[in-house]
Amino acid sequence: MFDLTGKVALVTGASSGIGRASAVALANQGARVAVAARRLDRLEALVAEIKNHGKDALAVQMDVTNKADIDNAVAQTVKTFGRLDILLNNAGVAEFVSFLDMTEEQWDKTLDTNLKGYFLVAQTAAREMAKNNPPAGGGRIINIASIASGGVGVGFPSIAHYCASKGGVVAMTEALADELAPMGILVNCIGPGVIETEMTEGMLKDPKQAEALLARAPLKRAGKPEEIASAVVYLASDESSYTTGATLYIDGGWLAT
Numbered sequence: 001m002f003d004l005t006g007k008v009a010l011v012t013g014a015s016s017g018i019g020r021a022s023a024v025a026l027a028n029q030g031a032r033v034a035v036a037a038r039r040l041d042r043l044e045a046l047v048a049e050i051k052n053h054g055k056d057a058l059a060v061q062m063d064v065t066n067k068a069d070i071d072n073a074v075a076q077t078v079k080t081f082g083r084l085d086i087l088l089n090n091a092g093v094a095e096f097v098s099f100l101d102m103t104e105e106q107w108d109k110t111l112d113t114n115l116k117g118y119f120l121v122a123q124t125a126a127r128e129m130a131k132n133n134p135p136a137g138g139g140r141i142i143n144i145a146s147i148a149s150g151g152v153g154v155g156f157p158s159i160a161h162y163c164a165s166k167g168g169v170v171a172m173t174e175a176l177a178d179e180l181a182p183m184g185i186l187v188n189c190i191g192p193g194v195i196e197t198e199m200t201e202g203m204l205k206d207p208k209q210a211e212a213l214l215a216r217a218p219l220k221r222a223g224k225p226e227e228i229a230s231a232v233v234y235l236a237s238d239e240s241s242y243t244t245g246a247t248l249y250i251d252g253g254w255l256a257t
């Protein structure tokens with residue numbers, strides 16, 4: 001099960017956290033993986049690690065707010081590996097700031113990275129996936145949203161821009177699932193709860209904040225990036241062939257309470 005041999009994946013935000021763990025997991029299942037982010041040194045170290053395990057990978061520097069970078073990353077992936085089957089849209093930022101103090105620049109940076117970036121990368125990737133298995137096309141787009149995406153009865157203070165971006169990701173996922181189905185492209189979301197990464201490091205190091213945060217999830221702990229990566233592998237695999245337009249929340253049970 002979950003054999004990705006012959007598949008080519010592009011992972012954004014692969015220099016740390018969920019993206020890094022997902023790139024390793026996809027490679028372990030046999031996919032050749034292009035890893036993208038701004039910190040090239042981190043990507044090169046990841047590629048070396050994947051290659052040490054006998055798998056194939058490529059580092060491509062890409063800022064998701066820069067369309068030329070995105071075009072180049074997708075072109076490099078296809079030039080190196082010959083095709084593109086799987087996109088993990090994962091690169092993201094989260095900056096805590098009260099709504100009354102939030103600046104237009106902070107709003108734009110978050111939306112440009114977390115939502116417009118997802119649009120641009122998904123569009124560029126989907127154009128490649130539409131060329132697979134002619135005339136049917138075929139591929140997988142997996143978007144990382146959040147339990148802060150809205151529509152689930154939980155509000156999060158001081159990250160209104162982040163919540164808006166992630167809500168947009170869920171809405172875009174559903175629209176794309178419908179529109180890209182005739183091209184054989186399945187589009188799904190994962191909505192993580194609190195996961196131990198650079199993004200949450202500050203909060204989780206502060207005992208008071210960590211306690212308040214982790215008390216919300218029945219499992220009473222933060223998740224590991226690998227616990228999201230396993231769902232990425234499922235959604236990338238043939239075993240999820242009847243799943244599209246879904247959001248899979250992986251949150252230690254937070255939304256069930």
Ligand SMILES: NC(=O)c1ccc[n+]([C@@H]2O[C@H](COP(=O)([O-])OP(=O)(O)OC[C@H]3O[C@@H](n4cnc5c(N)ncnc54)[C@H](OP(=O)(O)O)[C@@H]3O)[C@@H](O)[C@H]2O)c1
Binds near residue numbers: 017
């Ligand atoms: N950790 C959580 O609790 C949690 C919960 C829900 C959702 N998420 C989502 O999960 C995703 C991954 O986050 P993470 O938790 O793994 O955090 P992380 O460790 O901080 O990773 C964020 C990644 O995004 C990349 N990135 C940021 N801005 C970028 C840009 N403009 N262009 C290209 N890459 C960019 C970073 O790489 P460079 O700096 O090298 O570019 C980094 O690889 C995000 O979408 C986040 O919103 C996380």
